[in-house]
Amino acid sequence: MKPPPLPEEILRRVLRVASFDGTCVLVIAAAGALVSASWRDVAGAVVGLLVAGAASMELHGAGLLRSGDARGMRWLVSSQLCILASILAYVGYRISNPDISALRKLVTPELAEQIQQAGLSVDQFLTELPRLFAFAVAVATILFQGGMAIYYLRRGAAVEAALREED
Numbered sequence: 001m002k003p004p005p006l007p008e009e010i011l012r013r014v015l016r017v018a019s020f021d022g023t024c025v026l027v028i029a030a031a032g033a034l035v036s037a038s039w040r041d042v043a044g045a046v047v048g049l050l051v052a053g054a055a056s057m058e059l060h061g062a063g064l065l066r067s068g069d070a071r072g073m074r075w076l077v078s079s080q081l082c083i084l085a086s087i088l089a090y091v092g093y094r095i096s097n098p099d100i101s102a103l104r105k106l107v108t109p110e111l112a113e114q115i116q117q118a119g120l121s122v123d124q125f126l127t128e129l130p131r132l133f134a135f136a137v138a139v140a141t142i143l144f145q146g147g148m149a150i151y152y153l154r155r156g157a158a159v160e161a162a163l164r165e166e167d
Contacts, residue, residue: 007162010155015062018076021148022058025083029055047090054082070163073156080149087141091134100126 005013033048061075103126107115115125 007158007165010158011065011162014073014076014152014155014159015065017151018058018062018065022055022062022079026052026055026059043090043093047086050086051083054079054086057082065159065163068163068166070160073152073159076152077149080145080152084141084145084149087145088138091138091141094134095131098127098130100130103129 029048029051031048033045033052036042036044036048057075058079061072061079064072064075066072100123104122107122107126112122115122118125120128
């Protein structure tokens with residue numbers, strides 16, 4: 001059986017994960033904000049900016065840890081909770097305010113016939129489709145951002161020990 005990693009190795013891993021995750025989320029959220037803004041989706045643009053800001057918090061936390069400041073772990077955990085809250089709020093908004101006008105343009109007569117054969121109206125189907133997608137996004141967000149928050153929380157003591165050893 002392999003011994004547990006040393007605190008210094010845990011710190012290196014946390015820094016690697018935080019830098020990679022923070023950068024990826026920042027790029028994706030900023031791109032999402034730009035796309036939403038170009039579509040005149042104000043709520044999507046705002047949420048994209050909020051998530052990008054939370055990703056910047058994660059990068060800031062990694063920077064604090066690199067400079068030996070243990071408060072960086074709080075920034076890492078807080079960033080994940082901010083991302084989680086922002087995305088869940090957006091999902092809730094989208095579920096309560098479905099916009100199926102753009103989706104109606106995609107429905108061909110053949111697809112409309114298949115939907116009606118399934119016992120639904122086209123509008124019922126188009127209302128449920130975004131809800132299912134929003135539910136999937138919510139579940140994925142809870143699993144990923146919640147998992148990241150737990151990952152950072154569980155490594156807090158080892159990271160603090162590594163930072164104390166560096167002093």
